Amino acid sequence: MAQPQVEGKWEGGGKDSRLYWKVRGEKQREIRARYDRLKPFLNERSRRLWAGNESLAFGRGGVRAVAEALGMSGQRVIAGRRELERGACEPASGKKERQRRTGGGRKRWVDHQPEMMQAIEQIVDPATRGDSHGTAEVEFEKPAQDQPGIKAAGMVGEREEHQPNSV
Numbered sequence: 070m071a072q073p074q075v076e077g078k079w080e081g082g083g084k085d086s087r088l089y090w091k092v093r094g095e096k097q098r099e100i101r102a103r104y105d106r107l108k109p110f111l112n113e114r115s116r117r118l119w120a121g122n123e124s125l126a127f128g129r130g131g132v133r134a135v136a137e138a139l140g141m142s143g144q145r146v147i148a149g150r151r152e153l154e155r156g157a158c159e160p161a162s163g164k165k166e167r168q169r170r171t172g173g174g175r176k177r178w179v180d181h182q183p184e185m186m187q188a189i190e191q192i193v194d195p196a197t198r199g200d201s202h203g204t205a206e207v208e209f210e211k212p213a214q215d216q217p218g219i220k221a222a223g224m225v226g227e228r229e230e231h232q233p234n235s236v
Contacts, residue, residue, distance in 0.1 A: 093130070093134055096127065096134065097134055103123075104119070104138075117145055117148055118149050119149070120135050120139055121148070121151070122149070124149070125150060132147055132150070
């Protein structure tokens with residue numbers, strides 16, 4: 070049953086916070102639904118900007134609500150908000166543009182320690198290096214069944230007697 074409304078100013082449901090959490094959860098579901106529709110078309114920067122815009126539209130508590138709804142870091146949402154508040158620094162163009170600056174990422178360890186590669190090459194003999202494609206010609210020792218007195222694992226038969234060579 071619906072309760073009659075009391076005349077007067079609504080005070081935000083301070084006595085019963087369940088209404089706030091219900092509305093917040095509903096808004097979060099709507100945000101998630103919109104995000105899921107757009108996600109395949111968004112790149113890293115546009116996701117951040119979109120999340121920042123949604124947090125601004127949400128109002129107080131928007132950063133946390135949007136971060137929870139989208140499953141992303143609150144810092145990422147804040148960065149998007151800051152970028153929006155600063156204004157557009159790069160015009161949107163139709164051409165393919167880089168998301169990150171060139172030269173980003175971890176440098177190769179060989180660039181930091183070139184002497185390490187030389188040391189490894191001295192330790193590892195070229196004939197013993199692995200060949201993942203099986204193209205290297207490698208000589209193996211004779212199989213065990215060809216050597217007198219040694220029986221290969223899994224072979225059935227009589228044991229060979231080893232006769233010392235007489236010189």
